[in-house]
Amino acid sequence: MQVTFSVQIDSFKKISKIPNAWSDEDYRALLSIMDFEDDVEKMDAAELREMCMMSLNDLGPADAAKAVMTHLFPELAEGKIDQVSHDMVDDRSWEEYADCLLHERFFNAYGLLREAFNGIFANPTGVELALTVTAGHAEDMAIFDESLHSSIVRLLANGQGDDALINRLYEDQIKGTHFPEAPGLVWQLKQVADEGTTRQFCLVSSYFWMENFEQVESFEAEAHADVEE
Structure with a gap:
């Protein structure tokens, strides 16, 4: 079931390395x-x-x-x-x-x-993104409990235009019921607050997929969970 959410971009930060990636x-x-x-x-x-x-x-x-x-x-x-x-x-x-x-x-x-090598290799550009997601009813948030990565990626994809690369490359998965590639698009993801109809999330992804949110403060978009086979 598709649910419409309001999304507030709390912070958008470019990064070139992920903290503690190397032990x-x-x-x-x-x-x-x-x-x-x-x-x-x-x-x-x-x-x-x-x-x-x-x-x-x-x-x-x-x-x-x-x-x-x-x-x-x-x-x-x-x-x-x-x-x-x-x-x-x-x-x-x-x-x-x-x-x-x-x-x-x-x-x-x-x-x-x-x-x-003090350069030579391309400078990787990633994003740390914090967002607040609000729904009309607390039960609408169940999709994030059922399949967090897939639901968040669908929400972020649907918050961009149809011509966004993520929508052109993964249209079937975004509209469908199974999204195994989702952890490859949003690398790290955690829920940091749950207040019933509002939840906060922090994530790390590539600027390649998320650059459209750099100048965005808020948007509305639909999302749904995966369906277990």
């Missing part, structure tokens, strides 16, 4: 991939990060990208990693890679590589 364990794993021989277990967080950045820089852009890809994408074949890593300097994979479910990891990869 000490990630840095240790990367150093291992790069055959770093010192005892990384004895390094503190700052040393780990600095050594990882230096080691990536020593490899050069393509090989550094391959090391990062090898760590972040264990499901990809080595040949695919070789191909993508050689193209990353010129591509914007966090927007362009065919499987959107991998976009957040690409975003994190570009953030790390760009810092390691």
